[in-house]
Structures are given as structure tokens and as C-alpha cells.
Amino acid sequence: MKKGTGRLARLETRLSSLDTPLFLIDASRKVLFFNQGCEKILEWSADDIIGQTCDYAVDTDPDECESVCNLLCPPPEVFKGNKSEVPRYLLTHGGKTLPCVIRYNPLLDENGQTKLVLGIIDQIEEPHTLPTTSPSQQLHAELAALRLSLRNRFHFSTIVAQNDAMQRTLRQLELAVHSNQPIHFYGEPGTGKEHLARVVHFESDQRRKIFIPLECDKLPPRELKQTIGKIFERDYEEKMPLEPGMLFLSHAESLARDIQELILSKHQPTTVKDNVRLVTASSFSLSELLDQELILPEFYYLITTMEIHLPPLRERKEDLEVLAQHFLENENRYQEKQVSGFAPGVLSLFQNYFWPANLDELRKIIQSAFQSTSEILITQESLPLRLKTGIDARRLGPSLSPVIKPLEETLHQVEVEQILRALEQSKNNRTEAARLLGLTRAKLYRRMEALNISYDEELQS
Incomplete structure (x- = not known):
């Protein structure tokens, strides 16, 4: 020895x-x-x-x-x-x-x-x-x-919230965990809708089943319709290791009428034990589309059985600093480099920023600053240029108030956009476009004439 x-x-x-x-x-x-x-x-x-x-x-x-x-x-x-x-x-x-x-x-x-x-x-x-x-x-x-x-x-371990509006959201999530009812999340892009849907799934009795997210605004309508049908019918080309437990449809405002009808026909009552739970999300309240007759009433009342609004980050000032610390500490995980917090002045900059992309933007800003710094604190010098540019832009003057357009003008614009989108998806097949919009062919022609929509078949061919 x-x-x-x-x-x-x-x-x-x-x-x-x-x-x-x-x-x-x-x-x-x-x-x-x-x-x-x-x-x-x-x-x-x-x-x-x-x-x-x-x-x-x-x-x-x-x-x-x-x-x-x-x-x-x-x-x-x-x-x-x-x-x-x-x-x-x-x-x-x-x-x-x-x-x-x-x-x-x-x-x-x-x-x-x-x-x-x-x-x-x-x-x-x-x-x-x-x-x-x-x-x-x-x-x-x-x-x-x-x-x-x-x-x-x-019992939520991955949510950071002390704001009053978010406390209400947490109470709603607590109820959602113990239910199998459809849920609809709505809020600005980047407010964490999919994350909260996953929280509900993994805290519920369905946690051992698969969480399936689908982006309705990016998948081709035919592929989206086939995928949703197979999920509800349990018709899989390849055997899945686990059954689907929750179907999460983001950008639900983009769902065509025929897909809404499919979901209505396939969705089972919530009392069915093996039912796939339906959860949807949108960037605004779907009641606007209901008022404009752009969404089927039966579909709207199904998916909004439990409706949860997520406030934008700019309305969560009391959460901003702990959220920034939370995202920073997530970057520390499994890294040789460790950063403990923020240098003086950085959090004040965060408080003065508008955060148009909300939590997603905050997380990306923190990730970029973490990668750039060689210090034990995030400094102003390590912040990405896009944040500094955004802050400088707001210092140039007060933000302009949103322009309020006459209601008739707004409804006219929405109707024109929906008709043109249906014509584009159907490759200018008027009968198919009318079906997607839930109209008869004759009514579609009348609406196009009233709205002065000209859609030249030869130009589109």
C-alpha cells in the first residue's frame, strides 16, 4: 500500500x-x-x-x-x-x-x-x-x-407558467388529461399547441399508444384524407408497434369539407375504450369560419368540445424570464459547455421585444446565443442579429394599430380565397370544387359571378 x-x-x-x-x-x-x-x-x-x-x-x-x-x-x-x-x-x-x-x-x-x-x-x-x-x-x-x-x-413537468391566463390553461389541461373528449387548441403560431397536446397525451391513460401529428396545411389533400381514414379504420399498410392513441391535426382551418365529413363519419363516441382521441389546433378561433359558413357546423361542434386558448408570449411578461432560463438550461443538457444565465441587460431586451413567433422564436434565440457564446452567461453580443434588428425596428416609432376593414370587404376576400383554393385543388373541375366547398355546382357559379371571379380553363390547363 x-x-x-x-x-x-x-x-x-x-x-x-x-x-x-x-x-x-x-x-x-x-x-x-x-x-x-x-x-x-x-x-x-x-x-x-x-x-x-x-x-x-x-x-x-x-x-x-x-x-x-x-x-x-x-x-x-x-x-x-x-x-x-x-x-x-x-x-x-x-x-x-x-x-x-x-x-x-x-x-x-x-x-x-x-x-x-x-x-x-x-x-x-x-x-x-x-x-x-x-x-x-x-x-x-x-x-x-x-x-x-x-x-x-x-403533475406537468415540462410546462413553465405562472401567468394568470396560463394558470387557467393548466386547469383546463388537468381536466383534459382525465377525459377522452376532443380538444381544440387555438393561438398564434409558436405558442406551444403541439407541445401541450403531447403533454395531455403522455399524462393520460393513452400514454402507451402513439401520438400522431399531421400538418393539414402541408400534406396534399388526397394523402391527408387517406391517412386520416386509415388511422380511424386501423387500416395500416405496415404493422405499427403500438396503436394510435391521439391524432393531432394542426392548422385545422385548412381541412377541406370532404375531410371534415370523413372525420365526422369515422370518429367514434368518446365512450368507446379504444377510440383514437381527436385533437386539433388553429392559429385563430374557428368560430370565425363557422360564422362565414366555411366549416361544417357538426365538425366545429365536435372538435371544440373542449376549447383551449393559448395567449401570445407578449401577454406573458411574468413568464418570460423563467421561460428564457428554462430554454437555456435545456441547451446545457449533455453538453460540455454550461451556461448559467443572462448577463445584465439581456432580459430587459427580451422584455422590450414583441416576440411575433412567440415561444418558438424565444427558444431559437436562446439556442443561437448558446452556440455563439464562450462565456458562462449569455451576453448581448452573443444574441443573434435578427433579435437586435427587431428591437431596433420597434424603437423607430410606435407600432401601427391593425387596420380595421369593413366586415363586408373581409368576408368578400375570404370567400374569394376559398373558392380559388378549391378550384386550384380540383384542377379547375367546377363540380369537384363545389363538392369541396359544400355547394351545388349551380350555387358555385352564382357565387363566382357575384364575386366577379374569372377562372379561365385554358389558362389553367
Whole structure:
């Protein structure tokens, strides 16, 4: 045995038996030591945790050791040699939320580089802000508290929301999980309609079945109709490993009349146990199309049995910062580089931006900035040019109010567009176009004449 080896072994044994929770993480963020005190409060054994790599990201699954490892991860600045005291909400194996403070102490080698990080966990009665806590660390703690709270209240682990309108949405989702009724999501592009549909699916009894998303505005009508028919009839050319459980139709406003009729004929009552659940989405309320007689009333009342509106990001100001932190920490996962938060001024820029593409745009902005930065914080210099250009454009002057057109003019425009689209899809076959629009051929001719629509067959051939 080498000199000192026995002494080190005895020291490790003594530290392992301490009730004070101690752990060690190396420079590659791998857990090397997890003592008895940690085992007691977190309800995970050292064998489960030691050897795991942690990322600076909030996780809320009590059944995954990855969750507890990520919640123990030091902020990136600690690996730069800086001591840190960080408020944290840890998650026990039993699912209990544990407010605490973790004191991180970097252990340096002879070159002044961080070789190990010693973490000491102190439990506290209530979370509080420490004087030494940086804004980014505090936002990380706030995100953890919010996600754990939503998991405990609604069992949703991937939704970040504290805005009043989104709280109503969460209550609706909670009802949707325990139902098999059709759901219709509507809201501006990028507000997360498909994500919430997936949340409902994977939290419901249908979670072991397949979630099938179809984009109604991109698939050719014939292919879309055939696919929907096969899903409801369970007529698959190739054997699927699992049965379909939820059919998600995005851009439902693009569905032709014949596809609406197909769904009405194939959709089974919600009391049927093996029924495929129908979920649709649109960028606006379909009641507008109903008023214009551009959607079948029976189809409208079927798919809007449960209707959920998603507010745009610009109306969720209180959610914006934690959402930005959430998307940033998602980028940290399984990456060598770790970024802890945002430099001063960045979040203020976010608050002053209009976010026309909503959550999708925020996520892409964060992804781009993460890839561009070499720092431990997202700086203004790492933000993509398109965001800076958008902010500058809004500074040029107040935004113009939407132009309100006369109702008759708007209805005229919509009717013309629908008739021209039907003629285009039917390759100028007037009988087929009339069928798609739910009209007789004679009525189509009268409407075309009244709307002054000229569609020259020779020019289209």
C-alpha cells in the first residue's frame, strides 16, 4: 500500500458516515462522492449517484437519478474557482421538495485550476435570497421552485407558467388529461399547441399508444384524407408497434369539407375504450369560419368540445424570464459547455421585444446565443442579429394599430380565397370544387359571378 493511502481511506470512511450532507464533483461534472448525509435527505443511495454526470438544468422526475444529479450541479462560475452559496429546491426520491442552500467550494490544483468541487447541503425552513446569490442563480432557483410546484399541483413537468391566463390553461389541461373528449387548441403560431397536446397525451391513460401529428396545411389533400381514414379504420399498410392513441391535426382551418365529413363519419363516441382521441389546433378561433359558413357546423361542434386558448408570449411578461432560463438550461443538457444565465441587460431586451413567433422564436434565440457564446452567461453580443434588428425596428416609432376593414370587404376576400383554393385543388373541375366547398355546382357559379371571379380553363390547363 502506498504511503498515505490508508489515511485517505480512513478519511473517506469518516466523511461517508457523517450526517452532514457532503458530495464531490470533478471538473467534468461527474459525481465522485455522495455521503450518508446525502443519502438520508435525498433518499438515493451512493451507488445510484456516484459516476453520474450532472448538468446545470432543472429536472423534476423523482424516479430518475438524473434529476437529483442535475439539481446538485454547481453553477459554471464555481468551476472558474469562485466559491458560491446557492438557494436550491432539491427533489427526494419519494417526490418531496426540499428547500436548501448548497455551499460550493472549488478545490484547486497546483496550477490554480478547479479539480474538484465540494458541495455541502444545508436544509432551510423556507427559501430565501442570499446576499451573495447572483441574479442568474436566483432565477435558476425560481425556475426550480416553479417547475416543482407545477409538478406537485398539476403533475406537468415540462410546462413553465405562472401567468394568470396560463394558470387557467393548466386547469383546463388537468381536466383534459382525465377525459377522452376532443380538444381544440387555438393561438398564434409558436405558442406551444403541439407541445401541450403531447403533454395531455403522455399524462393520460393513452400514454402507451402513439401520438400522431399531421400538418393539414402541408400534406396534399388526397394523402391527408387517406391517412386520416386509415388511422380511424386501423387500416395500416405496415404493422405499427403500438396503436394510435391521439391524432393531432394542426392548422385545422385548412381541412377541406370532404375531410371534415370523413372525420365526422369515422370518429367514434368518446365512450368507446379504444377510440383514437381527436385533437386539433388553429392559429385563430374557428368560430370565425363557422360564422362565414366555411366549416361544417357538426365538425366545429365536435372538435371544440373542449376549447383551449393559448395567449401570445407578449401577454406573458411574468413568464418570460423563467421561460428564457428554462430554454437555456435545456441547451446545457449533455453538453460540455454550461451556461448559467443572462448577463445584465439581456432580459430587459427580451422584455422590450414583441416576440411575433412567440415561444418558438424565444427558444431559437436562446439556442443561437448558446452556440455563439464562450462565456458562462449569455451576453448581448452573443444574441443573434435578427433579435437586435427587431428591437431596433420597434424603437423607430410606435407600432401601427391593425387596420380595421369593413366586415363586408373581409368576408368578400375570404370567400374569394376559398373558392380559388378549391378550384386550384380540383384542377379547375367546377363540380369537384363545389363538392369541396359544400355547394351545388349551380350555387358555385352564382357565387363566382357575384364575386366577379374569372377562372379561365385554358389558362389553367
